[in-house]
Amino acid sequence: MDISTIESENVTTAGPSFPKVAPRRTGRIGVLLTNLGTPDATDYRSVRRYLAEFLSDPRVIEIPKWKWYPILYGIVLNTRPQKTGANYDTIWNREKNESPLRTITRNQVEKLAAAFANEPNVVVDYAMRYGNPSLETGIDRLIQQGCDRIINVPLYPQYSATTTGTANDQFYRALMKLRNMPSVRTLPPYYDEPAFIEALAQSIESHLATLEFEPEVVLASYHGIPISYSEKGDPYYHHCVETTRLLNERLGWPEGRLRTTFQSLFGKEEWIKPYTDATVEGLAKEGVKSIAIVNPGFAADCIETLEEIEGEVREIFIDAGGTNFAHIPCLNESDVGMAMLESLVRRELGGWL
Incomplete structure (x- = not known):
């Protein structure tokens, strides 16, 4: 066997075997509307689960865990869910069996998607910081639809670490779990726009x-x-x-x-x-x-x-x-509110569209 044969065999057999992964860009852009969140129902367990996630967020409650958790799990989560659930019950959307916040946010998604109908590569969805659908779920849904670029749109006009800050925290935590991470942007606060x-x-x-x-x-x-x-x-x-x-x-x-x-x-x-x-x-x-x-x-x-x-x-x-x-009423899915939101999102998508 001559040296050329040996070299040829080394080239073809050396090194690990990699799976075949399509490296191409899809070119789709995800727009993720993010709001605070809502319990899935008004019963004790649903509201308790929601409040536990919300009130254990160190961005929301800055008291040290060793001091706050005994109060949270020993008192608050044993008493507050009943009252909060009763309050939600007074405004609950009976027809869709959900809170108005979820109904309105979904309507906002539908109207914003319609506004981007002339941009077939734009996909609009929503997520909640607490409760369902989670930010991790929202990101996954956009990726499954071929989005390799995503803009997170926290629906908080004024910035606070307790709202926009924690929404962005959770957004990036979800991204940290991904092997193949999309390119991302976030909408700045728009209190003075x-x-x-x-x-x-x-x-x-x-x-x-x-x-x-x-x-x-x-x-x-x-x-x-x-x-x-x-x-x-x-x-x-x-x-x-x-x-x-x-x-x-x-x-x-x-x-x-x-x-x-x-x-x-x-x-x-x-x-x-x-x-x-x-x-x-x-x-x-x-x-x-x-x-x-x-x-x-x-x-x-x-x-x-x-x-x-x-x-x-x-x-x-x-x-x-x-x-x-x-x-x-809040701006909700009103024509003036959606026109405003569309203008802000289009501006932040500059260079992507």
Whole structure:
């Protein structure tokens, strides 16, 4: 056997055997709308499972685990699921057997997909930070449809580590499990985007035009966070205040008619103020008879807007002496809201489309 034969045999037999994998790019782009989440049902076990995932997130509850978990698993998760489940039950979508948040988010997906109908390589889907469908599931569904590029779209206009931050955390945790990872982007907070402010203003003006009364005061109520989070550098409070300022400027209202407040307090720690419930009670006692509340921090109506604002806060205002109360719906899947969302997504897809 000559040397050429030996060399030939070494070339053909040496080294490991690799599976044949198609390396080609598919060219499809995934748009993943991400919202907070929802329990799958209103029963104790479903709500407990959801709350356990939500309240064990260190981005949401920054108390050390050794101190927080005995409270969470010993008290909170044994008592809170019943009350939360009852609250969800008052707003539950009976026809589809799901929360309004899931219904609205799915509708947003369908409308955004229709807006991208002229872009056949764009696939739109959704996921939840807590509950189902999970971010891992959402990413997998897009990959299964051939997406090698994905933009995560956290539906939180104002940035907070407790919302956008943890949604991006979970998005990247899911990617860490993949051997073949897609290229990714995330939508920045859009609290001061002209398109967002314009969509809010048009929505408010349209709704107020349907009322039989004119609100003396309109509250822009945002979900609160503990003051300590702001002191550590979370920009959320400043983003909320700026949204209100820009919105009032666009509406052209006199100073004091549109006010910023914060809702959905949890625990004993002091949260950013003023509080929505205390504000509406104070307004009623001061003689204000007509108010309206809008929620510029929520992309879709959910338990915090439909049960807390439309239910609990309305009752506080009326019981304190108020007469007329209106809750202005979130942008949801409205035409102005979807046009705004489409414009932001198209901009962030620059270079990909």
